[in-house]
Amino acid sequence: MARRNRKYRTRTDNLGVLPSPHIRRVLPFFDPLDAEQINRLETQVDWIMQDVGIAFRDDPEALRIWKDAGANVDEDTVRMPADQIRALCKTALRDFVQLARNPDRSVTIGGNNQVFAPIYGAPFVRDLHSGRRYATFDDFEKLVKLAYMHPNLHHTGLVIAEPTDIPVNKRHLDMVLAHMTLSDKPHLGAITEMSRAQDSIDMAEILHGRDVMDQNCVIMGNVNTNSPLLIDKVVTEAIRVYCRRGQGIVVVPFILSGAMGPVSTAASVAQAMAEALMVCAFSQLVRPGAPFVLGNFLSSMSLKSGAPTFGMPEPVMSNYAIGQLARRAGLPLRCGGSLTASKIEDAQAAYESADSMHSTMLAGANFVLHAAGWLEGGLCTGFEKLIMDADRLGSYQKLLGQGLDVSDEALARDAYGEVKPGGHFLGSAHTFRNYQNAFYEPTLSDSENVESWEEAGSKDMRQRAYDCWTGMLERYEPPPIDIAIKEELSGFVAKRKADLPDVWY
Numbered sequence: 001m002a003r004r005n006r007k008y009r010t011r012t013d014n015l016g017v018l019p020s021p022h023i024r025r026v027l028p029f030f031d032p033l034d035a036e037q038i039n040r041l042e043t044q045v046d047w048i049m050q051d052v053g054i055a056f057r058d059d060p061e062a063l064r065i066w067k068d069a070g071a072n073v074d075e076d077t078v079r080m081p082a083d084q085i086r087a088l089c090k091t092a093l094r095d096f097v098q099l100a101r102n103p104d105r106s107v108t109i110g111g112n113n114q115v116f117a118p119i120y121g122a123p124f125v126r127d128l129h130s131g132r133r134y135a136t137f138d139d140f141e142k143l144v145k146l147a148y149m150h151p152n153l154h155h156t157g158l159v160i161a162e163p164t165d166i167p168v169n170k171r172h173l174d175m176v177l178a179h180m181t182l183s184d185k186p187h188l189g190a191i192t193e194m195s196r197a198q199d200s201i202d203m204a205e206i207l208h209g210r211d212v213m214d215q216n217c218v219i220m221g222n223v224n225t226n227s228p229l230l231i232d233k234v235v236t237e238a239i240r241v242y243c244r245r246g247q248g249i250v251v252v253p254f255i256l257s258g259a260m261g262p263v264s265t266a267a268s269v270a271q272a273m274a275e276a277l278m279v280c281a282f283s284q285l286v287r288p289g290a291p292f293v294l295g296n297f298l299s300s301m302s303l304k305s306g307a308p309t310f311g312m313p314e315p316v317m318s319n320y321a322i323g324q325l326a327r328r329a330g331l332p333l334r335c336g337g338s339l340t341a342s343k344i345e346d347a348q349a350a351y352e353s354a355d356s357m358h359s360t361m362l363a364g365a366n367f368v369l370h371a372a373g374w375l376e377g378g379l380c381t382g383f384e385k386l387i388m389d390a391d392r393l394g395s396y397q398k399l400l401g402q403g404l405d406v407s408d409e410a411l412a413r414d415a416y417g418e419v420k421p422g423g424h425f426l427g428s429a430h431t432f433r434n435y436q437n438a439f440y441e442p443t444l445s446d447s448e449n450v451e452s453w454e455e456a457g458s459k460d461m462r463q464r465a466y467d468c469w470t471g472m473l474e475r476y477e478p479p480p481i482d483i484a485i486k487e488e489l490s491g492f493v494a495k496r497k498a499d500l501p502d503v504w505y
Contacts, residue, residue, distance in 0.1 A: 022107040022154050023114040023396075026403040030362035031324050032317075038324060041270050045325075046082030048229070048274035053079040055230045056282075062236035065285050078278070086329070088281035092292040094330050095366075098155075098248065099216040101207060102184035102479060107154050109248075109293060109366050110332035114400060116393050117155035118147050119337075119373035119381050120188075120222065123162045126344070126375060127383040128466040135161035135381065137171075141178055143373070145476045146386060146469055148183035150372075152393040157369060158188035158222070161381040167502040172196045173203075173493045180207050181486055184479040188250075189242070191221040191234060197241040199496060204247070206488050213245070217291045220248035222369065224297075225275045227253050227260035235279060243283045243290035250334050250367065251279045252295025256308055259301060265314045269321045272296050273329075280331065293367050295334040296322040308377050310339040311352030316359040323363035336360025337370025338389040341377045345385050345462050349375065353389060361396050384465035391444045391465075398440045409434070444468060 033041075048054075055076045056062045067073050069088075071080040095110025107115045125139045126132040143160040147153050156179055163171050172190035179187035180203065189200025204219040212218065221242045223235045235251065242249050253272040255261040261268035276294045283292050298318040299308040319336050326333040339356040342349035353374070360368055372389035375382040415430035425431050431438075444464050446453055453459075459467070 021105065022109075023116075023401045024108075025112040025114055025364070025400045027400050029323060029327070029364040030320060032320050033324050038328070041266065041273070041321065041325065042328075044267070044270035045273045045277065048271060049085050049278055050079055050082045052229065052274075053077040054275060054278045056236060057226075057230060057232050059233035059236040061240065062231075062233070062282065065282065069285050080278075080281070085277055085281045088284045089277055089292075089329055089331065091284045091288040092280055092331060093289060095332060096217055096248065096291045098186045098220060098291075099208065099212070099218045100184060100186040101180065101481070105154070105185045107186055109291075111366070113366055114361070114364070115154045115367050116152065116371040116390075117157040117367070117369050118143070118153060118160050118386060118390075119370050119378070120157050121159045121162065122374075122376075122379055122381040123164060124376070124380040125161045125383065126380050126385075128462055132343075132380060134164045136165045137163035137174060139163070139381075140175065141182060142473060143381060143383070143386065144178050144182045146383075146472060147372075148185055148479070149472050149476060150387070150390045152390045152397060153372060154185065155367075156183050156185045156187045158190065160373065167500075167504055169193075169196075169500055169503040170497050173199060173496055176200050176203050177489055177493050180489060181481055182478055184481075187219070188222050189219045189247075191223050191238040193234075194237040194241060197221060197238050201241055201245050201247065203489060203492060206492060207485060213247075217246070217248045220250055220291070220293070222250040222252070222295075225251065225253045225279065227255045227275060228271060229275065231275070231279055231282075236282065239279070239283050239286055243286045243292075246287065246290060248291035248293065249283055250293040250295055250369075251276055251283075252297050252334060254297045256299050256301045257314060258303055259306065261298070263303075265298070265300075265318055265321075268298050269296075269318050269325070272298060272318075272322065273325050277329065292331060293334045294326050294329065294331040296326075297335065298322075299339075308341065310341050310377070311355035316355060319359040319363040319365070323365065327364070332366040333364065334367040334369060335363060335365045337368055337374060338372055338385075338392075339370060339374050339378075343376055343380070345375075345382060345388055345465070349385065354392075357389075357392070357396070361400060383469050384462050387465040387469045388444060388461060391442050394442065395440050 056078050057076050066078050071078050097106050097108050100106045125135045140161050140163040147156040190196040205213050208218045221238045223238050226232045239249050253275040255268050257268045261271045280292050283290050298315050300312045300314040301308050338353035340349040340352035373381045373386035412430045415428045418428050419425050
């Protein structure tokens, strides 16, 4: 859990860079499904993998790998006995370390560990004073800096917002370079085209060195299956690039129940597991022991408009179910986040994000992409939303990482000898010993009386968040980096960009 100095927790103008390793969870997982329910779901998963099959499309090399492993390949549909798929998945690591440029910020993914990363993939950004707009590289750099600076975010992801002012085929180079130089936390690499994945791997080797990369996971790719029941070449080519180099891959079926999966939550959960396990097996055929994270992004939808809905009971339950199934499969899990369909940071955003994130926490997701900043169903990154969400993540860090302390000091027997009936504990020795860390104090919440609030300008949460992130950027200082490595990375990016014609689509 991140160490905190009191002044950083209680003053928005002092929020700064603090060590922020992952959460080492002590709270038990919430497992609501009984043995019969688990058995029925796993039977459905196995039926999909061995009888229905999953299509692996537009990648002949992927089909060759499956055929060599003895799978039944009918055109591009792959079927294999479920026990063989599950046996392949057992070679994946139950937990692994993603090494950061700053080793103190390395994270462990899997087991009882939880890692929070910001939103991924939004083409738009929004802030309180400039409104909604297409994201630029300037916006992107600001968001990377904020993710680096915030102690409750352990990982900076990659596409915190899509920099639309850079050609499509070149922007991955600028994004990866920004994560490597503006931050020293772990991050992801590009996946949208095979050469872009390879660029990310090559840059990671420059940053960390060949020997370190040979022995450690230093970068991961995050891909989505093309549900229902389709794995396209973006996924298989990314796996062949990342996993062959011993690096990690996060594979997430993105299912809107009623569209990319059946309208029932149970069927969609089983489909998500089948797709993810088949891809996991493929990754292990490419390289046994390659780090793999099983993902689930299941959303309900409005059957009137087709729009996705978030924070609803069906996706909440899917988080719990997928958590149990992933642990039984022995695989690290990615799911959930602070998700909402709201356009701004309003009550709808708060309710939906809280319900989504709380179930993510209880379900035991090991890697949480979209933990902060998500608006408009993922179309927009909110600057204020990023800070507001990250502020609330601090309470989860304390809850997950500490649980209930029942030590002698926590039971406070000496305080009862000091305080008489009808008295108070404010001046007791026990209170003085513990007051600095007794309670989590959210940075952005205002718990003072109304007179104090009015004297401070009657600011609401959005304004306080705006003041917080703009103040953070004024104080930003880049983490140190070896100048020779930085120059080599910049040279690599410049050469690759010079070799590529601009492509804007």
